[in-house]
Structure formats: C-alpha cells, structure tokens
Amino acid sequence: MSRILIVENEDAPRQALKDLLERQAYSVATAASLDAAQALAPQTFDLVVCDLRLVGEDGTQMLALSAPTPVLVMTDHASLRKAVVALKEGAVDCIAKPVDDDNVLATVSRVLSRPAPKETAAPSGVPRGMIGECVAMQRVYERIRKTAPADVTVLVQGESGTGKELVARALHRQSRRAKAPLICVNCAAIPETLIESELFGHEKGAFTGANSARTGLVEAADGGTLFLDEIGELPLDAQARLLRVLQEGEIRRIGSVETRYVDVRLIAATHRDLHSLSRSGEFRLDLYYRLNVMQIELPPLRERDDDILSIAQVLLERACTRHARPGLRLSRAARRDILGYAWPGNVRELENALERGVILAEGHLIHPDDLGLPLERRQEPVSASSEPSAAPEEEDDDLSLEDYFQHFVLEHQAQMSETELAQKLGISRKCLWERRQRLGIPRKKNARRLA
Ligand SMILES: Nc1ncnc2c1ncn2[C@@H]1O[C@H](COP(=O)(O)OP(=O)(O)OP(=O)(O)O)[C@@H](O)[C@H]1O
Numbered sequence: 001m002s003r004i005l006i007v008e009n010e011d012a013p014r015q016a017l018k019d020l021l022e023r024q025a026y027s028v029a030t031a032a033s034l035d036a037a038q039a040l041a042p043q044t045f046d047l048v049v050c051d052l053r054l055v056g057e058d059g060t061q062m063l064a065l066s067a068p069t070p071v072l073v074m075t076d077h078a079s080l081r082k083a084v085v086a087l088k089e090g091a092v093d094c095i096a097k098p099v100d101d102d103n104v105l106a107t108v109s110r111v112l113s114r115p116a117p118k119e120t121a122a123p124s125g126v127p128r129g130m131i132g133e134c135v136a137m138q139r140v141y142e143r144i145r146k147t148a149p150a151d152v153t154v155l156v157q158g159e160s161g162t163g164k165e166l167v168a169r170a171l172h173r174q175s176r177r178a179k180a181p182l183i184c185v186n187c188a189a190i191p192e193t194l195i196e197s198e199l200f201g202h203e204k205g206a207f208t209g210a211n212s213a214r215t216g217l218v219e220a221a222d223g224g225t226l227f228l229d230e231i232g233e234l235p236l237d238a239q240a241r242l243l244r245v246l247q248e249g250e251i252r253r254i255g256s257v258e259t260r261y262v263d264v265r266l267i268a269a270t271h272r273d274l275h276s277l278s279r280s281g282e283f284r285l286d287l288y289y290r291l292n293v294m295q296i297e298l299p300p301l302r303e304r305d306d307d308i309l310s311i312a313q314v315l316l317e318r319a320c321t322r323h324a325r326p327g328l329r330l331s332r333a334a335r336r337d338i339l340g341y342a343w344p345g346n347v348r349e350l351e352n353a354l355e356r357g358v359i360l361a362e363g364h365l366i367h368p369d370d371l372g373l374p375l376e377r378r379q380e381p382v383s384a385s386s387e388p389s390a391a392p393e394e395e396d397d398d399l400s401l402e403d404y405f406q407h408f409v410l411e412h413q414a415q416m417s418e419t420e421l422a423q424k425l426g427i428s429r430k431c432l433w434e435r436r437q438r439l440g441i442p443r444k445k446n447a448r449r450l451a
Pocket residue numbers: 129130131132158159160161162163164165166167229271347348351
C-alpha cells in the first residue's frame with residue numbers, strides 16, 4: 001500500500017483529499033503545516049501532496065524537506081508563478097485547485113507507478129528512515145541488502161519497537177517489486193473474527209454483514225509485497241489459507257468456490273518464538289518452515305550501546321521540530337539514564353520518552369525527570385561511574401562543557417555582545433561562532449551588535 005502525505009492547512013480540502021485517497025486503499029497521513037509535515041518524516045513516504053499556499057509558509061520548501069520522495073504540488077490561479085518555480089525545483093507534477101477527483105487520482109497513480117527512486121542508502125549502507133550504525137545493525141543492513149533482491153519469504157524477528165516494519169519497508173524498496181504495492185497488516189490489530197475476510201476477501205452474502213463482495217489485502221498486494229506483522233497472532237484457519245498462498249499462489253475468497261492466483265512476496269514479523277508456538281500447536285509447523293527461509297534478527301535497543309545516543313539525538317531533533325522547541329538538549333544525567341535504562345519498548349519507547357522530555361523541559365536542557373524513565377527498570381549505569389542522579393542544586397556540577405557552554409550562551413546572549421560572551425567563556429570570537437554553528441545555537445537577532 002503506497003503511503004501518501006498530504007500537506008494542506010485548510011481543514012475541509014485536506015480531509016476531502018484524504019478520504020478520496022483512502023477510498024483507493026492508499027495509506028494517508030496529513031499535516032497542516034511544514035513543521036507538522038517535517039515531524040512525520042516526509043522522506044519515508046512514497047508521495048507528498050502539498051498545497052503551495054500554506055498560510056505564512058512557502059510550500060515549495062516541502063521539496064527539500066521530502067527529498068528523495070516525489071512531491072506533487074497543488075495550486076490555484078493566485079499561485080501559478082510559485083507552481084512554475086516548484087516544477088523547476090523538481091516537483092513531479094502540479095494539480096489545480098479546487099481539485100478534480102478523477103484528475104487527482106490519475107495523477108497520483110501515474111506518479112506512483114513511475115520507477116521508484118533508487119534506495120538512497122547512506123554510504124554506510126543504512127537504509128532510508130533507519131538510524132544506527134553499530135555492528136549488530138550493520139549486520140541487519142547487510143542482510144537486507146542481500147535478501148531484498150532474492151524474492152524469498154523473510155521472517156523478521158525482534159522485540160516490539162525494534163524497527164521490524166522499517167526493515168520490511170527497506171526490503172520492499174530494495175526489491176524488484178519496489179514499484180508494486182507494499183501492503184502492511186498487523187495481525188494482532190484485527191479482530192480474530194474478521195482477519196480471514198480482511199486478508200483473503202469475501203463474496204457478497206458470505207456472512208452476516210457481508211453486503212458486498214470485497215477484495216482481500218493479499219490480492220491487493222498482487223505483484224508486490226505483503227508484510228504480516230505479529231504473524232504469531234494469526235488464527236489457525238487463516239494460517240491454512242496463507243500456506244496455500246505461499247505454496248501454490250492460490251487464494252479463495254470467503255464464500256467463493258473460485259480460485260484466483262496471486263504473485264505475492266511475504267515478509268512476516270514476530271516478537272514470539274514461532275518454533276515453540278508450533279510445538280504447542282498454536283502455529284502450523286509447515287507454515288513456520290515455509291516462512292523461515294531467510295531470517296533477519298533485530299537487536300533490542302539495550303544491545304546497541306554505541307547507537308543509543310545517536311538514535312536519541314535524531315529522534316530528539318524530530319520531537320523538537322514537532323513541538324516547536326528548537327535547540328533542546330539532553331543533560332548529562334539524562335544521557336546517562338538513557339544509556340543505563342533497559343528499554344523494554346525499544347526505539348518506540350525511546351521516541352516516546354524524548355517526546356515527553358521535549359514537552360516537559362522548562363529550560364534548554366532535558367533532565368532525567370522530564371524523560372520520566374521508570375526507576376525500577378534502570379540498569380546499572382553503563383559507565384563505571386557511580387554518580388547519583390543529579391539533584392537540582394548539583395546540576396551545574398553535572399553539566400558537560402558543551403551543556404555549560406550552551407546554558408551560558410542562551411542565558412547571557414541577550415545582554416552581552418559576542419566579544420563579551422567570548423571573553424567570559426575564555427575563548428576567541430571565532431571559536432564562539434564555530435561552536436554556535438556546531439551546537440545549533442544561532443545568534444539571536446535581537447542580541448546587541450558586536451562590540
Ligand atoms: N533503527 C531505527 N531508526 C529509526 N527509527 C526507528 C528504528 N527502529 C525503530 N524506529 C522507530 O520506532 C518505531 C517502531 O518501529 P517499528 O514499528 O518498525 O517497530 P516494530 O518492531 O515493527 O514494532 P511492533 O513489533 O511493536 O510492531 C517507529 O516510529 C520507527 O520509526
């Protein structure tokens with residue numbers, strides 16, 4: 001299922017476009033401003049549809065924020081000139097407002113069926129949207145790279161929140177099916193009574209409430225990839241049907257005698273041990289062997305020591321943007337807590353803790369209390385240090401040099417010139433400027449002019 005992000009500040013057209021695209025089985029997210037769009041990581045979508053006339057903002061900026069994702073711009077007569085600029089800067093197409101439903105659908109479908117931009121892995125080989133370069137994750141990236149083109153079934157294993165869906169997306173993007181749909185289904189999120197008809201479809205009248213025939217998600221993934229998250233939750237009857245899809249490429253809608261054929265690559269994910277589930281009869285052993293052709297094992301966050309702080313930094317920047325709190329940083333004690341905590345909810349839990357920190361932080365530093373990590377689940381600090389967590393009056397002692405620098409500059413820059421600030425800090429003005437750039441503390445416009 002292609003993922004589309006709509007950026008439009010007016011409620012009614014935004015909702016109407018969302019409804020229209022969702023009726024075509026696209027997965028749609030919306031944002032009412034550039035900041036809100038940026039916080040949703042636009043570069044991880046398949047397409048961004050952006051109004052050029054956002055209140056107080058320039059919609060063309062979405063092009064840079066979304067790259068390499070294609071951007072389709074919407075424009076009215078008043079912003080035709082901007083549309084020309086946007087097209088010159090790389091927008092894939094332009095649609096006129098008020099939008100014509102058929103025209104939008106045709107354009108969206110045309111843009112999405114173009115050859116997908118080649119996966120833009122960083123030189124280190126990190127797939128788009130994923131953060132982390134520790135040895136364990138390098139192995140994951142290598143597995144993705146080798147497995148993606150092979151068109152085999154893949155079983156992704158790992159605790160909740162370790163990024164299994166991100167791996168599935170990377171596998172799809174790097175496969176020869178990249179232009180075809182990727183359909184993601186969380187088997188745990190669909191009621192047991194509905195899952196078979198959701199996956200395999202049904203005929204009209206197949207059961208009470210089946211007022212019309214419906215295509216299932218497996219058929220919707222024909223030619224592309226089906227990602228079944230939490231496959232351990234799939235009921236036994238649905239497991240039997242899935243096995244037929246894998247063995248024969250055959251599918252039969254509920255209530256139908258007709259057999260259809262599909263060409264689907266399956267990626268399955270679970271945090272459970274499918275082999276022991278199959279010993280207890282909860283999971284079909286034959287399906288387990290069929291799924292287990294290739295495995296990718298995601299390490300829990302607590303085993304990615306080298307990565308935790310760099311992941312935290314990127315997620316923190318995203319949360320700062322989302323909540324319009326630029327430049328917030330983690331105090332040294334907060335960093336120590338992050339390193340020492342066991343992270344049972346992995347990257348998702350880290351994302352949530354940082355979001356909490358950004359919302360609760362009062363100054364420019366995020367302290368342990370702002371993160372609110374449960375005390376009883378903290379591990380021994382990773383460093384040998386036995387520093388107690390900082391009491392407020394000790395906070396100054398607890399600051400790293402960078403924290404101190406940032407704290408000092410933010411507190412005094414309104415009253416001091418750059419020369420005075422540099423003198424007080426005992427550094428040159430050039431060094432002050434360089435550190436400002438590195439730490440992202442641009443000089444306040446209202447600060448006094450240089451002496
Ligand atoms: N390596 C990573 N880099 C960046 N973000 C990550 C990484 N791993 C996970 N995330 C983020 O953590 C969240 C959870 O990721 P995802 O849904 O892929 O995990 P999951 O293992 O499929 O979880 P679950 O099993 O609970 O469905 C998402 O917001 C995702 O963007």
